[in-house]
Amino acid sequence: MISLTPLDLVLASVLVLALALTSHFAALGLARTLVVVSVRTVVQLLLVGLVLRQLFETTRVSLLLLVVGIMLIVAAREVRSRQARPLAGAWGYSVGALSMFVSSFSVTALALLVVIDATPWYLPQYAIPLLGMLLGNTMSGVSLGMSRFTESAYREKAAIEARLLLGHTAQAATSHLRVEAVRTGLVPIVNSMAAAGIVSLPGMMTGQILAGSPPVEAVKYQILIMFLIASGTGFGVLVSVWLSATRLFDERERLRLDRLDG
Amino acid sequence: MSGLEVEGLRFRGLGPLSLSISAGQCVALMGASGVGKTLLLRALSDLDPHEGVVRLDGVDGNEIPAHVWRSRLGMLPAESAWWADDLGAHFSTQVDLAPLGFGPDAFAREVSRFSTGERQRLALARLLASEPRALLLDEPTASLDPENAERVEAILEAYRVRHDAPVLWVSHDVAQARRVASSVLELTPEGLTQAT
Numbered sequence: 001m002i003s004l005t006p007l008d009l010v011l012a013s014v015l016v017l018a019l020a021l022t023s024h025f026a027a028l029g030l031a032r033t034l035v036v037v038s039v040r041t042v043v044q045l046l047l048v049g050l051v052l053r054q055l056f057e058t059t060r061v062s063l064l065l066l067v068v069g070i071m072l073i074v075a076a077r078e079v080r081s082r083q084a085r086p087l088a089g090a091w092g093y094s095v096g097a098l099s100m101f102v103s104s105f106s107v108t109a110l111a112l113l114v115v116i117d118a119t120p121w122y123l124p125q126y127a128i129p130l131l132g133m134l135l136g137n138t139m140s141g142v143s144l145g146m147s148r149f150t151e152s153a154y155r156e157k158a159a160i161e162a163r164l165l166l167g168h169t170a171q172a173a174t175s176h177l178r179v180e181a182v183r184t185g186l187v188p189i190v191n192s193m194a195a196a197g198i199v200s201l202p203g204m205m206t207g208q209i210l211a212g213s214p215p216v217e218a219v220k221y222q223i224l225i226m227f228l229i230a231s232g233t234g235f236g237v238l239v240s241v242w243l244s245a246t247r248l249f250d251e252r253e254r255l256r257l258d259r260l261d262g
Numbered sequence: 263m264s265g266l267e268v269e270g271l272r273f274r275g276l277g278p279l280s281l282s283i284s285a286g287q288c289v290a291l292m293g294a295s296g297v298g299k300t301l302l303l304r305a306l307s308d309l310d311p312h313e314g315v316v317r318l319d320g321v322d323g324n325e326i327p328a329h330v331w332r333s334r335l336g337m338l339p340a341e342s343a344w345w346a347d348d349l350g351a352h353f354s355t356q357v358d359l360a361p362l363g364f365g366p367d368a369f370a371r372e373v374s375r376f377s378t379g380e381r382q383r384l385a386l387a388r389l390l391a392s393e394p395r396a397l398l399l400d401e402p403t404a405s406l407d408p409e410n411a412e413r414v415e416a417i418l419e420a421y422r423v424r425h426d427a428p429v430l431w432v433s434h435d436v437a438q439a440r441r442v443a444s445s446v447l448e449l450t451p452e453g454l455t456q457a458t
Contacts, residue, residue, distance in 0.1 A: 158343035162385075165307060166392050167333025176345050252308050253328040 013038065055124040064124050068105075068131060075100055075139045083147040085154055085260045087247055092261065095243045099142050103236030104134040107228050115224060133204065133225055134232045137189060141233035142240045145185025149241050150260055152177045153248055160255050170249035178241050185237035189230050196226060264319045266306075266396050266428040271314035273305040274298065278314060279454050281447065283396075283428040285319075290443035291432045292457060297449050299432045300340065303398045306430075307337045318396055318428075336394025336427075340401045342385035344373040349384060357391040359384075361417055363410065379405045386414060390421055397421070397429045403438070415442055 016038050024031035055063055079096035086092040108131045112121045116130075153160065156177065163173035196202055197219075201209075204225055208218040250256050265284035271277050276298050283289045293299050305312035308328050316323045323331045346352060350369035359368055362383045376384060382405050389397075402418065403411035419442070422429050433439045439446045439457075446457040 156343075156345070158339070158341065159345040161309060162339065162343040163345060164309065164329070165332055165337045165339065166389065167329050167394075169329045252311075254309055254311070 052124070052128060055128065059120070059124060061122070064122060064127065067124075067128065071131065071135055072097055072101060075135050079139055079143040079146065082143040083150060085150045085262045086146075087150065087244060088259050088261045091247055091259070095240055095247065096139075096142055096146065099236045099240035099243065100135060100138050102239055103232045103234075104131060104138045107232040107235075108134055111224070111228050130225075130228070134228060137229045138233050138236040140188055141185040141237045144188070145181045145237040145241050146244050148184040149174075149177060149181035149244050150248075152180065153245075153255075154257055154260060157255060157257060164253060164255065170253040170255075171245065173253075173255075174245045174248070178245055181241045182237050185241070186234060189233045193226055193230060196222070202226070263317075264426075266430070267315075267317045268306065269315045269317075271302075271305060271312060271316065273310055273312040274301055276301065276451070277453070279449075281454055283430060285428055286422060286426040287445070288422055288429040288431055288443045290439035290446045291430060291449060292434070292436070292439055292446060293449035297451065299449055300400055302449065303337055303400055303430070303432065306398055307332055307335050309337075333392060334395040335398060336389055336392070336396055337398040338386055338389050338400060338402055340404060340432075342381045344381070347372050347374075349373050349376070352388050353391055355391060357387060359387055362387055362413060379407070379410060382406060383410060383414060386417070390417070393425070394427070395425070396427055397431075399429065399431045401432055401434065404434070411438075418442070 016034065020031045020034040020038075023029075023034060051067065055067060076093045076097035079100070080086045080092045083092075087095055108127065109121075111130060112118065112123075112127055116126050118126050153174065160173050160177075164170070192200070192202070202222050202225075205218045205222040208221065209215055248256055248259060263284075265282065265287065267283075268279060268281045271279045279302070281289070291299055291302070301310065304310045306316055308316075308323055308331055318331075318334055323335075344352060348369070349371055350356070352373075353369065356366070356369055359366070364380075364384070364387075368384070373381065373384075382402070386402060397418070399418070403414050406414060415438075418429065418431075421427060429443075431439070431442055433442075447454050448457040
């Protein structure tokens, strides 16, 4: 395994700086943002590296729970902030958090218990990276699915109410929108599975190969990850869209757009 | 009692309103724009929160599931709305569209290719195909030419007689209100009054 020196990272940062300068002179208005996110990347990842080192050395359950709890909360905030019309109040966070929890956490637990078979099964060295991969991808799917659903419900109020007036149930009245929303949420993972290896070498596999793993080992892990991500994202999107659809109606099956923000 | 009974209905600062439409009777509802005629129909259909009691054939709307209530009450909104591309997807059974001036090929066409007035008539066909017990009509002929308005009036008249349905018909046209209804009510911010 070839270790990276700080100098290697400085060289990479010169490229980002060059991009920022170009953006500044081309008046793209992105220079500041680029610098800020670059600094954030460095600081956040360094901090995570320190926390992970601590976690891997001690295998303390309380610390593990704290880390995964923070990961879930941050993901839930991110899901909400990516929506133009999120569910109002605590629902805006909890629907996303719950969907990601049931999908990402159960798929991760299943993979750790059945496939990876480490001892103890929650060994942070496996649990944290797996959960991170799953949560990151599920988060994209859930936020895409939910924002598609809430926006189309807002835009198609008349069509939903037309269905209600014909005697359709609340669930039936949004069936056409729910199908679309779930498809939207699943597009990224379906695309990346279709293109995997041909158009793009997935990031995790690339990282493993660069770090010195034999390619076939890296491929096996990548296939595992892809399948886990697909199922985690799929179930997460289904749950989140279903919960959003349920929340948008009251006990008398009235469409309640006042339960959306914005 | 059969028919539609409304007691002490309150919604969005209006009311309490009471009215009664017996089976097979058509009542016209008039009133200035924005006074709340559409809101009244929405409250009756339980699309908006409201207080008071609405009964159809003696059954209180709050005692049955909302979707069952709406399937019996049969409200036609002023503007038609569609959720699928093809017209046929909006009908569970193919009904005869000839009385409204459409051929059987209409079901295969895209909704977006019909004009506003055509869609308004097709929305009526869609509603009647679900065979509601009562009809709440929000200006059903507003975007129609006189010939088609007459067609729609005839179809609604036939439905009312055949199903002995109570009908509440919102209209801006005094002549139409007198023509189709046996009683004309006017909605004002103060409440419902019998128009003379």
